[in-house]
Each structure stands twice: as structure tokens, then as C-alpha cells.
Amino acid sequence: MDIVVDDVMLVARALVLRDLGARRLDVAAAVDVLDAALTERRWWVEQWPEGAAFVAGQLAQDVQDRLLDAGVGRWPSCESCADEEPHELRIEPELGPDPQWVCEKTGRPVAPLGAL
Numbered sequence: 001m002d003i004v005v006d007d008v009m010l011v012a013r014a015l016v017l018r019d020l021g022a023r024r025l026d027v028a029a030a031v032d033v034l035d036a037a038l039t040e041r042r043w044w045v046e047q048w049p050e051g052a053a054f055v056a057g058q059l060a061q062d063v064q065d066r067l068l069d070a071g072v073g074r075w076p077s078c079e080s081c082a083d084e085e086p087h088e089l090r091i092e093p094e095l096g097p098d099p100q101w102v103c104e105k106t107g108r109p110v111a112p113l114g115a116l
Helices: 002-022 028-047 049-069
Strands: 089-092 100-103 109-112
Touching: 002 028, 002 049, 028 049, 049 089
Parallel strands: none
Antiparallel strands: 089 100, 100 109
16 A cells, blocks of 8 residues: 555656746755645545545645745746736646646646646
8 A cells, every 4th residue: 555655646746846847946945845745645645545546636736825825926827828917827627637737817728737
């Protein structure tokens, strides 16, 4: 069981870290936020093994919320719109497999998690 949870968590971490790097936010403070959220989500997966398919999207949302709360700002910002008002991408589905980044203004899919 632990090996399966470890694998799921490492894959989820890698996807979120790849997207942090795509926006040049793979700095120590952001990675610390990622790792703290990962620790909490590990418990969640251990308690609900069926939720393993959802953990990557949940982790991305956790990091997104924590970076905003920490004053880092909106991550990831939408770069696919010509809109002058900054806005972010959101994970959809909020709780489901195959999470993707979607523009919060247009609702258009931008990229799968890990492929920004």
C-alpha cells in the first residue's frame, strides 16, 4: 500500500512542479508550499485510496490557494487570453481524474495538468 501511495504522490508532485517551472515559479518557497500540501494530501489518499486518481488535481488546487494566500499572487496566470485584466487558470474537474487547466474567464481548456 505504501509503495502505491508513494508512486501516486510522486507523480502528482512532478506534474505540479512541472507547471510551477513552466511559469518560472519553481523557486524554493513555492516548492516548500508544494511539499507541505503533498504531506497533507498523502494522508487524504491513505484514508481514501479510491481518491488516488484525483490527488494530482487536488494538489494543484492546494498549491494554487496557498500561493495566493502567501501573497505570491495568482498562479498560474492565463497567458492564452488577450484580456488586459489578469486572471488565472483553474483545475477542472475540481474532483476527478485527468485534471486540466482551464481559463477562468472563457472556460476554455488550456493544458492538462503538468503540460503548461
